[in-house]
Amino acid sequence: MTLPTPPTPRKTALIIGSGIGGLSLGIRLQSLGFDTTILERLDAPGGRAYQKRTEDGYVFDMGPTVITVPHFIEELFALERDKAMLAEPDYPAQVLAEDARVREGESGGPRTRDYVKLVPILPFYRIYFDDGTFFDYDGDPVSTRRQISELAPEDLAGYERFHEDARAIFERGFLELGYTHFGDVPSMLRVVPDLMRLDAVRTLFSFTSKYFENPKMRQVFSFETLLVGGNPLSVPAIYAMIHFVEKTWGIHYAMGGTGALVRAFVQKFEELGGTIEYGQGVDEILVTDDRGRAVRAPVGRRVARGVRLESGQERRADIVVSNGDWANTYLRRVPAAARLVNTDLRVKAARQSMSLLVIYFGFRREGADLQLRHHNIILGPRYEALLTEIFGQKVLGQDFSQYLHVPTLTDPSLAPEGHHAAYTLVPVPHNASGLDWTVEGPKLVERVYDFLEERGYIPNLRARLTHSEFITPDYFAGTLDSYLGNAFGPEPVLIQSAFFRPHNRSEDVRNLYMVGAGAQPGGGTPSVMMSAKMTARLIAEDFGIHPSVRDGVPEQAGSRVPSAAD
Template identity: 90%
Template sequence: MTASTVSTTPGKRKTALIIGSGIGGLSLGIRLQSLGFDTTILERLDKAGGRAYQKRTEDGYVFDMGPTVITVPHFIEELFALERDAGMLGGADYPPAVLAPDARVREGESGGPRTREYVNLVPILPFYRIYFDDGTFFDYDGDPVSTRRQIGELAPEDLAGYERFHDDARAIFERGFLELGYTHFGDVATMLKVVPDLMRLDAVRTLFSFTGKYFTNPKMQQVFSFETLLVGGNPLSVPAIYAMIHFVEKTWGIHYAMGGTGALVQGFVRKFQELGGRIEYGQGVQEILVTDDRGRPVRHPLGRRVARGVRLESGQERHADIVVSNGDWANTYLKRLPAAARLVNSDLRVKAARQSMSLLVIYFGFRKTDTDLKLRHHNIILGPRYQELLTEIFGKKVLGRDFSQYLHVPTLTDPSLAPEGHHAAYTLVPVPHNASGLDWTVEGPKLVERVYTFLEERGYIPDLRARLTHSEFITPDYFEGTLDSYLGNAFGPEPTLIQSAFFRPHNRSEDVGNLYMVGAGAQPGGGTPSVMMSAKMTARLIAQDFGIHPSVRDGVPATEGSGAESAAD
């Protein structure tokens, strides 16, 4: 079936149901509309976003509940540039125009012309202010002069090591992100082709061990390994291929959507609806309907199994040609598919997978004073222990005597998120997921008080309690209950070496025909740019399966690296 048949033949348009309206689900919805599908997104909550849900309080605060760091703005531009029924997946994955580092970020350019029709992206500098426990800090901004100057001040013994790290991380970025970023590892052969390169780049050892080759100072080891925590990865166990994050940020910068990440979500909703897509709220999915080739219920895990639609929590059934889950991978298989329909993603395999850590996130508002905050938009506040704390969170699954946190103060950039004269902020503390057995109704409030005391007594926000005007928080129970995340994980399966590439959940179900995954639980993994990449990967697989051949776009034919017929798939 060609793209023109899918998009123009009366009564022959293919239909799609997407479970969940996170950034991955919305991105895929936009792509499916462009490929000629009639797409409906079913969202259990009262508005879009999933983990990127935005909350507005009665006292005038606006809080992004989840992701706040936006990178790779041309991914966003490509989505906003897609057209209805165009049979397109987008142009070249990484056209030369988007690869020029540093300059555009410094000039204040964050989004292309189509993006600016939907959302206002602005660059954030520094990318992060990273505080160490002794009160010193490192402003990570991607600028080579600034970076080398600060290393010279904090750890002069590591200047030569940084030069070697920079060159080796660039090589990993070029191979692992620019060349392999959109590769769907659907079979072992595809994975085996890239193993020699990853071994040559030393990208399979752990990230923390990798940084230890170049840096002897603990502060520098932390600066160049912490970022994987923002996508659910333990620096002590994620593979060193994640050193590419340094270059992803250095190349395209860190950006903020004015109005919060929720404004970007609403831009995606608007684009999806303009392309003819439908989104329905308050529609939780109870079950994915699966039959054999003859339309009979599946009674054993052998033979062909096909997704026919979903049953909603209301009992209503919806039918479609394909079903896509933007929900949690583990709960998609454990809760929404019968065991008889699952041979590869069995209970044993799913429950044995290591899930990412969870989070305690405090959303708070406070009065401004005449004294300017020393904080920046994005702040990483590291505790006195690094390796030990990570081991407690990911391995022992206990609450330690100290903590690290990511403190986000968006009103330094965008005062509209708080009442006049106030700041809105959130601070995110990595904690174990619910396999810990911790009672968060008890431990949550205690940890919140510890965090407030720390921020006040250490001078990050002086007199915080006296200035506090709004306070609420979420724990792993929110992720497990509201977001239906297995064990309350915050980022899907942990991105360890043995849960990456082919060993990470596949975007095309191995068990059920016409069933697909998209988002943090699928390939390539967690993080806002990765879930947008996941949407393009899944769209390619769907285009392959339905014989859709995307049109030539910007002079780039639909071949490997740019269209549905990618040899990597």
């Protein structure tokens, strides 16, 4: 009598953190045939993209509000259980077509529409200068040229050159190299000649200054890296590709806020069989040698076996992935004896991105008195000097710039009837500054409110204000467990890019991976979704899972990675 062959047990995965990167990877791991559990320290999903609902009827996205590259989202919602689909084209022909950008109506793909409603936002940003003039940044060549001819006619020819050179950087840096995991030096050296040829290694501000003489245009075409934690004065010019990412696919909004997109990802993850647990902070990543013994020195094979929760409970799994802060993952959760590459010295020496003061406020509507748009960039009187103070000197200046988000201009459901919900984000130094935010935070909030009212951005704001709260770098350091209270992970400077940015596959511990803003390719909503796909590919490679398996449990024979049960 022939006994039936018992089914191959599924591999298991633990993901620390339910940010957009962690949720995206969770969905992909379920499609790879893993049984995945996401452990979230907070009481709801999202991480930096946490959404807060107040007792007086306001809904605030706590973090990211700008959504680009809708087909990244569509790709996640199209995944199915045990159908890996990692070999599919990263950029199908239809998303590169001339008419790929949706300008009106609903902008999500057919599978996205089953979960969340995306709509395009125009202009992408209204950029206000200190003299009261503004530039509506909308990706439309005719509109862009018209506004340049009005504000800085001397830069019209320069814009044409910038446009073509930024396109070349986008095509090479985003379309061709965007999903490249730089895990070794040769992988980086192969692309250096092209980046040098494109002049993509000089700083972004220096790059834009080649084309634009007018300070306003230099600011318009360099400010965007601040939304991913990068200083335009020091990030490499490869970030000029952001201009074309937005121009190609537009800026979008999830009705109900970014929190609605997060909830949709949770729904998809659970539909694929994944599990998410809240209030489950991770105290330590359990690491042993390949015989299951405690690691006492950073030599020999080191293997992640699971995690120990803050409650003391231990969870075992075949792989562990951190969607948390890169620095604190290693400094606080991986034993020092298990770290040969990501040592305390190396991690602490890394440059962290700046932090933020974010004010969440609600106010009464008064007719059509707002000239603001959904996304507003309000630049102060100084640009280069202010950036130097924030990133270099780590001090608070006498002036500030801010990103003012008023989503109720698009989606009134986020506030009580007759009211607006808004948040304004002010870049500030991280906590290496030594600033006491219990003192400086309230003072800066008052300065911001005074500015918005006195400069006429929100007339009579003080009298109309019905809700006000704020966060500082202490929120990022405490609630979000970010090293030094950074808001975006390692700063995306040249010496922390490509191979020199934290690797998605740990160099120190087998079965340990990173995903999200702290890993490659970097910060920003589209980048963390790209990070999830890159990490999923590395896991598939390590476990012998063919990336194009479509039916049944992907084969895992020949895996070079030991199991948690070993």
